[in-house]
Amino acid sequence: MILSQADSPGNDYSRIDHFSFEDCRSSCEADDGCNAFTYNHARGVCFLKRAANQWTTFFAWASTGIKLSSLKPQEKTTAPAEQGEGTTPPASAAESEGKAILEKNCGRCHSLEASSESPLPQAPPLREVYLKYPIDQLEEGFAEGMGSKHRDMPQIQFSPGQVGAILNYLGSITGVDPATRTRAVIPGETPP
Numbered sequence: 001m002i003l004s005q006a007d008s009p010g011n012d013y014s015r016i017d018h019f020s021f022e023d024c025r026s027s028c029e030a031d032d033g034c035n036a037f038t039y040n041h042a043r044g045v046c047f048l049k050r051a052a053n054q055w056t057t058f059f060a061w062a063s064t065g066i067k068l069s070s071l072k073p074q075e076k077t078t079a080p081a082e083q084g085e086g087t088t089p090p091a092s093a094a095e096s097e098g099k100a101i102l103e104k105n106c107g108r109c110h111s112l113e114a115s116s117e118s119p120l121p122q123a124p125p126l127r128e129v130y131l132k133y134p135i136d137q138l139e140e141g142f143a144e145g146m147g148s149k150h151r152d153m154p155q156i157q158f159s160p161g162q163v164g165a166i167l168n169y170l171g172s173i174t175g176v177d178p179a180t181r182t183r184a185v186i187p188g189e190t191p192p
C-alpha cells in the first residue's frame with residue numbers, strides 16, 4: 001500500500017541516497033526484513049524500515065509504502081512452548097496472590113483493575129492509591145490495617161508477605177515496580 005505525502009517516522013534500518021522511488025520500493029519488496037519505507041521525493045532519499053509506525057505524519061514531499069502482510073497480528077506460535085517448560089516466574093505467583101487478597105477484602109468497594117471504576121464510587125481505585133502514596137506509607141498502612149481511613153470497614157492487617165504480594169500486584173497493573181517507588185521523605189531528612 002502506498003500513501004502519498006506521508007512519512008512513517010522511526011524504525012529505519014537503512015538509508016539510501018540518490019535513489020528513485022521505484023528502486024526504493026523494489027528494494028523494500030525484495031528484503032524480507034523490510035516492512036515499510038518512506039521515500040523523500042525532494043531529496044531522492046529512501047528509508048527502509050523494519051516496521052511501519054502506528055501513524056504517518058503529513059509530509060508534502062514523501063511517500064510511504066507499507067507491506068500489508070506486516071500489519072497482521074502475529075500468531076504467538078512460540079508462547080505455549082515457552083510455558084510448557086514450567087518456568088512460571090515467582091513474581092507472577094506473588095502477583096496473583098496479591099490480587100486474591102485484594103479481591104477478598106477490598107474488591108467489593110475498590111476497583112482492583114488497571115482501569116475501571118470502583119464498585120463504591122467514594123472508594124478510589126487501588127491503582128490510584130498505589131501511585132499516590134510513598135511506598136513505605138503503603139507498606140505500613142497495609143501492615144497495620146487501613147482502619148483509620150475506613151469507618152465502615154473492619155480493620156484488616158496483612159503479614160509482610162501479603163503486603164509484598166499486594167504491592168507486586170498493584171505494581172503489575174500500574175506498570176510501576178514497587179522496588180523503584182520512592183519512599184516518603186521526612187522534611188529535613190536527607191533521602192538515602
Ligand code: HEC
Pocket residue numbers: 102105106107108109110120122123124129132141146149150151152153156
Ligand atoms: C466497605 C467498602 C470498602 C472496603 C471493603 C475497603 N475500602 Fe478502602 N476505602 C473505602 C472508601 C469509601 C474510601 C474513601 C473514603 C475514606 O477515606 O473513608 C476508602 C479509602 C481507602 C484508602 C485511602 C485512599 C486515600 O486516597 O486516602 C485506602 C489506602 C484504602 N481504602 C485501601 C483499602 C484496602 C487495601 C482495602 C482492602 C484490604 C480496602 N480499602 C477495603 C471503602 C472500602
